[in-house]
Amino acid sequence: MTTTATTSARRPPRRKKLSLQSLLIQAAFVATVAATLGYFAVNAIHAVNSRGMTAGFGFLERPRGWSMPATIFATPATDTYSATILASALNTLVVGLAAIVVATLAGFLLGLAQVGRNVILRALSRSYVQVFRNIPTIIYVLFIFGLMLSLPGPRQALRLFDVIYLTNRGLRIPSLEAPASYWLAVSVVTLTATAAFLLRRKLPAHLKLPSSGAVVAGLLLAGWGVISLTFSLTGHLSISLPALQGFNFIGGTTFTIEATTLTLALAVFGSAYIGEIVRGGLLSVPKGMIEAATALGLKPWQIFSLVRMPIAMRSIIPAISNQYLYMMKATSVGIVIGFSDLFAVASLSINYSGQTLEVLALMMMSYIIINFTLSRMTEALNAHLRFKTKGN
Amino acid sequence: MQARPSPVGQNSARFATWIRKTFFSTWFDALLTIALTYLVVRFAVFFIQWGFIDAVWRPNAANLCSASAACWSVITTRWRLIFFGLYPADEQWRAALACVVIIAAVVMSCMPRFYSLKALLLIWAGALVGFLTLMGGGILGLRPVSSEQWSGLPLTLYVYAGVILLGMPASILIALGRRSNYPAIRWVLTVIVDTVRSLPLLAILFSFSLIIPFFLPSQMTFDKVYRVILGFTLFFACYQSEVIRGGMQSVSDDQEEAAKALGMKYFHRMKDIVLPQALRNTMPMTINQFVMTFKDTSFIVIVGLFDLLATAKSAYGVPAWSAYDKEIYVFIAVIYFVFSYLMSEYGSYLERRRGYETR
Numbered sequence: 136m137t138t139t140a141t142t143s144a145r146r147p148p149r150r151k152k153l154s155l156q157s158l159l160i161q162a163a164f165v166a167t168v169a170a171t172l173g174y175f176a177v178n179a180i181h182a183v184n185s186r187g188m189t190a191g192f193g194f195l196e197r198p199r200g201w202s203m204p205a206t207i208f209a210t211p212a213t214d215t216y217s218a219t220i221l222a223s224a225l226n227t228l229v230v231g232l233a234a235i236v237v238a239t240l241a242g243f244l245l246g247l248a249q250v251g252r253n254v255i256l257r258a259l260s261r262s263y264v265q266v267f268r269n270i271p272t273i274i275y276v277l278f279i280f281g282l283m284l285s286l287p288g289p290r291q292a293l294r295l296f297d298v299i300y301l302t303n304r305g306l307r308i309p310s311l312e313a314p315a316s317y318w319l320a321v322s323v324v325t326l327t328a329t330a331a332f333l334l335r336r337k338l339p340a341h342l343k344l345p346s347s348g349a350v351v352a353g354l355l356l357a358g359w360g361v362i363s364l365t366f367s368l369t370g371h372l373s374i375s376l377p378a379l380q381g382f383n384f385i386g387g388t389t390f391t392i393e394a395t396t397l398t399l400a401l402a403v404f405g406s407a408y409i410g411e412i413v414r415g416g417l418l419s420v421p422k423g424m425i426e427a428a429t430a431l432g433l434k435p436w437q438i439f440s441l442v443r444m445p446i447a448m449r450s451i452i453p454a455i456s457n458q459y460l461y462m463m464k465a466t467s468v469g470i471v472i473g474f475s476d477l478f479a480v481a482s483l484s485i486n487y488s489g490q491t492l493e494v495l496a497l498m499m500m501s502y503i504i505i506n507f508t509l510s511r512m513t514e515a516l517n518a519h520l521r522f523k524t525k526g527n
Numbered sequence: 528m529q530a531r532p533s534p535v536g537q538n539s540a541r542f543a544t545w546i547r548k549t550f551f552s553t554w555f556d557a558l559l560t561i562a563l564t565y566l567v568v569r570f571a572v573f574f575i576q577w578g579f580i581d582a583v584w585r586p587n588a589a590n591l592c593s594a595s596a597a598c599w600s601v602i603t604t605r606w607r608l609i610f611f612g613l614y615p616a617d618e619q620w621r622a623a624l625a626c627v628v629i630i631a632a633v634v635m636s637c638m639p640r641f642y643s644l645k646a647l648l649l650i651w652a653g654a655l656v657g658f659l660t661l662m663g664g665g666i667l668g669l670r671p672v673s674s675e676q677w678s679g680l681p682l683t684l685y686v687y688a689g690v691i692l693l694g695m696p697a698s699i700l701i702a703l704g705r706r707s708n709y710p711a712i713r714w715v716l717t718v719i720v721d722t723v724r725s726l727p728l729l730a731i732l733f734s735f736s737l738i739i740p741f742f743l744p745s746q747m748t749f750d751k752v753y754r755v756i757l758g759f760t761l762f763f764a765c766y767q768s769e770v771i772r773g774g775m776q777s778v779s780d781d782q783e784e785a786a787k788a789l790g791m792k793y794f795h796r797m798k799d800i801v802l803p804q805a806l807r808n809t810m811p812m813t814i815n816q817f818v819m820t821f822k823d824t825s826f827i828v829i830v831g832l833f834d835l836l837a838t839a840k841s842a843y844g845v846p847a848w849s850a851y852d853k854e855i856y857v858f859i860a861v862i863y864f865v866f867s868y869l870m871s872e873y874g875s876y877l878e879r880r881r882g883y884e885t886r
Contacts, residue, residue, distance in 0.1 A: 161711035175742035269867035271825040464727035506725035
């Protein structure tokens with residue numbers, strides 16, 4: 136039995152002959168997998184029926200009936216299950232992204248400190264990285280939560296420049312009071328700019344769209360500035376600062392202690408790992424390159440920004456993207472402190488609604504989507520930054 | 528003409544130059560050194576004061592503890608609960624011995640001397656038999672202790688050992704399957720591995736402890752510990768299979784082709800040529816995975832197993848000790864740190880040594 140070769144250029148040059156033996160083996164393998172899954176399915180259906188549970192996703196339209204624990208995006212208890220799961224996914228994303236941003240900043244500083252010139256700074260940052268890399272995330276979460284609970288109340292709040300307050304009720308930060316139309320305008324402008332930038336090579340050339348990232352970013356900022364100015368001049372946009380009144384704060388918005396704890400714990404853990412990655416990347420720059428750059432007469436800061444960082448980034452980016460994926464999934468630890476992330480809400484929904492398999496399937500689907508999107512984005516970044524050699 | 532400076536003077540001059548060049552080479556450097564030294568000294572003084580000088584070390588001294596100094600008394604009083612949980616007090620020496628057995632097995636598996644299939648099988652078979660006899664009892668005159676009372680450090684080590692033991696062969700099988708010539712096998716395994724790697728560990732542990740009762744007939748139930756070990760093994764095997772796959776790719780094709788030319792069949796080729804080299808090449812990354820798995824065992828407290836972290840939390844759960852959770856967490860962090868740091872330092876040492884060998 137031989138296959139007929141197609142004329143498509145993408146086909147591999149040779150094809151193994153399909154043999155009866157290989158077909159049989161593959162069929163046997165697939166049949167075993169299918170049989171196991173079928174056995175599980177039969178048992179599951181039997182279990183569902185014998186417990187009197189209703190299968191199917193109809194429960195998503197039912198009102199929830201229970202109140203969500205600490206959350207950033209609040210939903211009343213009368214909201215449907217689908218709204219609840221969506222809110223919890225947004226919680227996960229916000230905390231994950233905040234932790235990623237803080238960890239990246241701190242991690243890069245740590246990485247630079249570890250290869251810097253000052254001996255004491257090197258020793259301090261190296262010990263920080265070595266110690267904080269080797270402690271599990273859940274211990275950070277529990278420890279920081281204990282610390283946060285013992286913070287003083289609003290009257291003795293820890294303050295930063297009198298605009299940010301940290302108390303045992305959370306982190307109080309200034310907020311932007313704006314109507315929905317403002318956010319709509321901002322998102323429209325952002326989406327257009329992003330789309331134009333991503334599609335810049337595919338659009339007709341005579342439109343003369345800017346192709347440099349910096350120019351597009353500048354235009355985007357200008358656009359935001361114009362919109363904000365218009366809205367604030369017509370009196371619809373204002374910044375609300377938190378102020379102590381009586382026993383509590385008015386104005387601003389609160390980032391609950393659960394959310395703050397989770398972000399901080401993930402940031403501490405992530406910064407130690409990212410510090411190690413950045414150090415490894417910077418150490419992997421060949422010494423010959425740096426010596427050549429010095430011989431050419433480049434100043435130290437030029438050598439750093441034009442030679443060391445770009446080369447180091449190429450080995451840092453794959454490792455860091457792994458770390459980002461891990462941090463996004465590690466938000467599931469929020470369940471120990473009662474934060475409404477995707478996992479916590481899924482387990483509560485299973486408890487209250489009894490729809491175990493459906494909720495589990497939804498939770499897995501959401502994590503797979505988040506993971507897939509994030510890994511695609513970092514893959515694209517990696518491909519963009521990769522050295523173009525013959526193989527690529 | 529200058530007289531030659533005396534040796535003593537010369538040494539102190541060299542020392543002074545060294546100090547200047549290392550710590551104060553530029554203005555910014557000098558400022559940074561001074562600022563950091565000041566901060567380090569202040570923090571060290573505070574920490575030594577809080578943690579050692581003013582601290583309370585005596586057991587059962589809750590009344591002496593105050594908020595301004597460390598209360599290590601909670602650990603010296605409750606250490607049996609923290610380490611061994613619900614295990615009967617007079618049999619706890621058995622639990623301690625069982626922990627030592629597992630730690631010794633892990634240490635021996637990391638030494639290249641024992642990195643052959645026969646040796647590893649012997650070590651781990653011996654370790655498991657030893658652990659189960661010591662913990663479970665019932666023979667050799669040891670009082671039987673039911674597995675519901677296994678908690679604390681022995682439970683953590685048991686789950687860890689189970690995951691590694693089941694996960695390593697599983698990961699090798701998955702890695703082999705993913706580079707098999709049969710597209711169906713490759714495709715199914717790729718889907719499984721990519722799905723499992725996209726999910727958080729907690730989700731998998733939770734699903735396994737909930738799902739398995741659904742998918743098996745109601746007469747066949749098993750202990751939560753084994754459901755958790757199964758889920759964790761799947762997670763570990765998927766990650767480790769990626770490491771091994773990378774290792775197999777790093778073994779050059781010539782090796783396998785030469786083996787084929789010599790007439791070796793698939794099983795022999797893999798067992799004697801490709802896998803030993805792949806495993807040796809990826810030993811640092813494998814040890815990294817071992818370290819991460821050890822740290823991840825702290826998650827099993829969330830699915831309801833009474834492991835080291837859970838027993839530690841219960842140690843400060845009583846009103847007398849409820850204010851001293853920070854000392855407990857520092858202690859547990861130190862335990863995890865010691866294990867993880869030693870293992871990862873060993874991994875880096877191996878990596879460095881391999882760097883010397885390949886030159």
